[in-house]
Amino acid sequence: MTSATAVENPGRKVQAQIGTPMFAALATGVAVLFYVALALIGNEYLYFSGYVVLQFVVMATAWNILGGYCGYVNFGSAAFFAMGAYSTVCIYSIGTEYARSGVGKILGAIPPPVLVPLLIAFAGIIAGLVGLGMGYLTLRLRGVFFSIATLALSVVLQTLVVNWDFVGGSRGAYVIRPNEFPLLPGGFIAYLFVLMLLLVVVALTLARGIERSRLGFGFTAIRDDELAAEAAGVPTLRLKLIATTVSGALMGMAGASFPYYIGYLQPNSAFGLEYAVNAIAMPMVGGTQSWVGPLVGALLLGSFQQWATVTISSVLNLLIVGLVLIFFVIVAPNGIVGLVREWRRKRVLRKAVRP
Amino acid sequence: MIAPLLHVTGLSKRFGGFVALNDVSLQVAPGERLGLIGPNGSGKSTLVNCMSGTLVNDRGRVQFDGRVLDGLPPHRRAYLGLARSFQLPRPFSSLSVRDNMRIPLLYTAAVRAGRQRAENEIRERTEELLRVVGLIDKADARPIDLTQVDMRKLELARAMAADPKLLIADEAMAGLSNAEVDDILGLLMRLNAQGISIILIEHIMKAVMAFSQRLVVLVSGNKIADGAPSEVIRNDHVVRAYLGQ
Numbered sequence: 235m236t237s238a239t240a241v242e243n244p245g246r247k248v249q250a251q252i253g254t255p256m257f258a259a260l261a262t263g264v265a266v267l268f269y270v271a272l273a274l275i276g277n278e279y280l281y282f283s284g285y286v287v288l289q290f291v292v293m294a295t296a297w298n299i300l301g302g303y304c305g306y307v308n309f310g311s312a313a314f315f316a317m318g319a320y321s322t323v324c325i326y327s328i329g330t331e332y333a334r335s336g337v338g339k340i341l342g343a344i345p346p347p348v349l350v351p352l353l354i355a356f357a358g359i360i361a362g363l364v365g366l367g368m369g370y371l372t373l374r375l376r377g378v379f380f381s382i383a384t385l386a387l388s389v390v391l392q393t394l395v396v397n398w399d400f401v402g403g404s405r406g407a408y409v410i411r412p413n414e415f416p417l418l419p420g421g422f423i424a425y426l427f428v429l430m431l432l433l434v435v436v437a438l439t440l441a442r443g444i445e446r447s448r449l450g451f452g453f454t455a456i457r458d459d460e461l462a463a464e465a466a467g468v469p470t471l472r473l474k475l476i477a478t479t480v481s482g483a484l485m486g487m488a489g490a491s492f493p494y495y496i497g498y499l500q501p502n503s504a505f506g507l508e509y510a511v512n513a514i515a516m517p518m519v520g521g522t523q524s525w526v527g528p529l530v531g532a533l534l535l536g537s538f539q540q541w542a543t544v545t546i547s548s549v550l551n552l553l554i555v556g557l558v559l560i561f562f563v564i565v566a567p568n569g570i571v572g573l574v575r576e577w578r579r580k581r582v583l584r585k586a587v588r589p
Numbered sequence: 590m591i592a593p594l595l596h597v598t599g600l601s602k603r604f605g606g607f608v609a610l611n612d613v614s615l616q617v618a619p620g621e622r623l624g625l626i627g628p629n630g631s632g633k634s635t636l637v638n639c640m641s642g643t644l645v646n647d648r649g650r651v652q653f654d655g656r657v658l659d660g661l662p663p664h665r666r667a668y669l670g671l672a673r674s675f676q677l678p679r680p681f682s683s684l685s686v687r688d689n690m691r692i693p694l695l696y697t698a699a700v701r702a703g704r705q706r707a708e709n710e711i712r713e714r715t716e717e718l719l720r721v722v723g724l725i726d727k728a729d730a731r732p733i734d735l736t737q738v739d740m741r742k743l744e745l746a747r748a749m750a751a752d753p754k755l756l757i758a759d760e761a762m763a764g765l766s767n768a769e770v771d772d773i774l775g776l777l778m779r780l781n782a783q784g785i786s787i788i789l790i791e792h793i794m795k796a797v798m799a800f801s802q803r804l805v806v807l808v809s810g811n812k813i814a815d816g817a818p819s820e821v822i823r824n825d826h827v828v829r830a831y832l833g834q
């Protein structure tokens with residue numbers, strides 16, 4: 235009996251020994267190794283596809299903070315991603331359209347390698363604020379009504395962008411990506427890849443930090459039973475607003491460098507169904523209860539999609555992702571991480587029975 | 590006379606056209622043990638929900654410790670020292686029993702004490718409370734593996750973890766064996782001896798009579814009696830409407 239309880243969550247004890255700064259350092263180390271490996275292979279295509287996979291790691295992790303930890307399913311992830319992308323287009327356009335005077339002159343003069351990180355931070359602020367606003371408007375809704383509201387937000391924003399000529403309207407907008415980047419082999423695309431890698435480290439550290447904190451326990455209480463959470467003293471509305479803000483900000487940041495990556499941004503690609511679907515599917519497939527789940531799900535599904543786009547077809551991609559999602563929802567609702575935990579628990583139990 | 594800890598005046602609550610509470614007034618003195626009884630559906634839980642902020646009353650006022658609670662969300666009321674258990678247990682299902690206790694300790698108890706407990710203090714306090722309600726052996730179990738009776742104990746332990754001034758136990762003893770009822774009663778008495786006021790909602794008359802210093806009777810949302818237990822159960826209205834059947 236005691237052995238059964240002791241192995242309830244084998245990972246936890248080990249995990250508890252690694253503090254957040256240490257984790258951040260380790261994650262950075264892994265990220266550096268990852269980059270060095272790609273640089274040694276030296277194939278530019280790897281940066282292009284790696285960037286997309288990493289971008290999905292951030293999206294999935296961001297979605298999970300609200301969807302996995304708090305239990306509020308956001309269908310509007312694409313809107314936050316697009317918000318990040320369009321905040322970049324907006325600033326970029328100010329820099330090119332009004333290059334002769336005032337703010338435009340200053341913006342136009344900032345070299346792209348410096349500008350892009352600033353744009354990522356700016357997108358985080360904008361998308362975070364919109365997340366906060368969306369929270370205020372929708373968080374009194376529960377369950378499926380909340381989800382429908384987030385979907386509506388997505389439609390509203392897309393309509394706005396399509397009708398806003400300054401950021402290209404329905405035609406789309408060009409953002410010129412410089413070819414070269416002096417410090418890194420692999421050029422500017424390698425730089426974008428590195429920035430995204432950094433964002434992955436930030437997102438994972440944040441998600442893991444939340445999980446182990448008072449805030450994270452509050453989130454779990456909200457997900458399990460909101461009335462009981464309130465009765466136990468959890469300020470549910472405030473915590474949910476924190477979740478929508480952080481989640482929205484990270485998604486916006488994931489989208490901020492996308493216009494540079496793609497070169498020509500259209501509303502249809504920024505608000506693409508793939509973002510909304512993947513942001514949900516990846517955490518669900520990986521497992522929503524911990525930061526590992528979205529990472530695993532995004533790496534697997536993201537890499538698969540990169541491979542499938544080349545070998546099968548980009549149209550079938552989402553269909554397959556959808557089928558995988560349905561499979562997991564029905565068969566393994568705790569995702570891959572849940573399956574592994576269960577398997578480890580059983581193995582330890584079996585060992586405990588026959589020593 | 591000392592000011593009451595809890596002062597409910599003219600509380601009314603409707604669900605659609607159905608009147609669940611009709612102009613209910615009620616006081617609880619500091620350190621008092623109040624029994625609240627009434628037939629099924631008489632509005633006891635609704636009263637608890639209105640007092641703790643889970644439901645919003647249509648009319649009337651709730652004062653607690655000298656403050657008007659109108660408009661305060663449940664967590665703010667908890668911070669003031671008003672704790673309740675739910676009649677139908679509402680555990681945090683993905684957390685172990687131990688971690689269920691962590692929520693009120695991290696939030697209400699921390700706010701009330703004005704400081705956050707260290708990790709080892711949280712463990713000690715959790716184990717102390719679980720031992721008191723008799724759940725220590727199941728500290729690492731998931732709520733789903735608990736019996737209904739154990740879930741009630743968890744409800745009670747979670748409410749106690751909030752370090753309340755007033756504890757409202759909504760049928761914490763339903764389904765318990767005689768020995769267990771005595772255990773919980775003893776536990777509530779000990780809490781009360783520490784100065785915590787308690788409202789006990791219960792159908793087990795033996796327990797209510799043994800516990801209560803005063804008895805309030807609700808019938809169809811109306812308060813029909815309020816006084817010394819021995820007198821209240823002899824009251825004609827009570828006998829006819831409730832006990833007599």
Ligand SMILES: Nc1ncnc2c1ncn2[C@@H]1O[C@H](COP(=O)(O)OP(=O)(O)OP(=O)(O)O)[C@@H](O)[C@H]1O
Pocket residue numbers: 604609627628629630631632633634635636676
């Ligand atoms: N949320 C709700 N919506 C509609 N009706 C409700 C709601 N909550 C309670 N009621 C009704 O109000 C009445 C009072 O319910 P309440 O739960 O307060 O009774 P109670 O005295 O606690 O009963 P019991 O002894 O069975 O717990 C019941 O008729 C119940 O059906």
Ligand SMILES: [Mg+2]
Pocket residue numbers: 633634635676759
């Ligand atoms: Mg009831």
